[in-house]
């Protein structure tokens with residue numbers, strides 16, 4: 001009930017903000033939050049993304065989920081085939097395809113955010129950097145470049161689970177990168193990325209029961225939605241630390 005009242009108040013505030021323009025041309029007061037779930041394979045990101053969208057909608061927010069890679073586009077199909085080990089691609093090439101797969105969604109993402117829809121995103125540029133930078137001869141700096149300027153998340157939820165626990169969860173081991181050795185390296189990269197204090201990272205203990213993980217995520221997300229609604233949408237990694 002309190003949430004419904006909040007939503008109506010937001011609509012009122014939006015009207016007040018109509019016509020006021022901010023840096024990057026994004027209108028504040030109307031917008032939804034960009035919430036990203038990150039973590040190693042089988043950390044529970046897709047499960048939690050789905051639960052979060054459902055919970056937000058139940059509480060009167062407009063919310064939608066999306067995921068990367070988005071395997072349905074032409075670029076996404078190339079990525080899907082690579083991940084399923086049906087095709088091989090040169091390492092820089094696949095990295096750039098993952099990034100292009102995000103950029104092709106940006107106009108839709110911005111439109112939705114501006115119209116007040118909160119986006120819950122299952123993996124984003126941080127996956128791109130964490131995974132590719134574990135390959136030989138790749139460094140974090142190079143890996144970030146293709147994603148500089150993407151919409152900046154208001155909240156990044158890192159679902160932390162150790163690789164043995166993740167591996168014991170269903171389906172692990174079928175796709176490329178799904179080995180304990182590689183996932184351990186990926187985890188280290190994520191922790192390097194989390195040192196960037198210009199981003200709102202929150203670490204969630206994802207080895208807990210699904211309901212507990214969900215509660216933590218929901219509380220942090222509601223706060224992020226409140227904080228974001230009056231802020232312009234930022235650009236990712238525009239000022240590299």
Ligand SMILES: Nc1ncnc2c1ncn2[C@@H]1O[C@H](COP(=O)(O)OP(=O)(O)OP(=O)(O)O)[C@@H](O)[C@H]1O
Nearest residue numbers: 040041042043044045046047169170206208209210
């Ligand atoms: N907290 C949890 N405790 C136990 N099992 C879980 C938990 N969260 C998710 N699972 C189970 O783990 C498996 C993987 O979950 P999910 O697909 O959500 O992970 P993911 O991080 O999206 O994986 P991937 O990145 O590999 O696609 C599923 O079988 C899911 O039911």
Ligand SMILES: Cc1cn([C@H]2C[C@H](O)[C@@H](COP(=O)(O)O)O2)c(=O)[nH]c1=O
Nearest residue numbers: 041068069098123124127128131132177
């Ligand atoms: C976005 C993105 C993903 N990856 C890797 C990470 C996972 O191993 C797979 C995607 O699996 P999911 O079950 O669909 O989550 O791809 C990557 O290497 N680079 C990226 O940018």
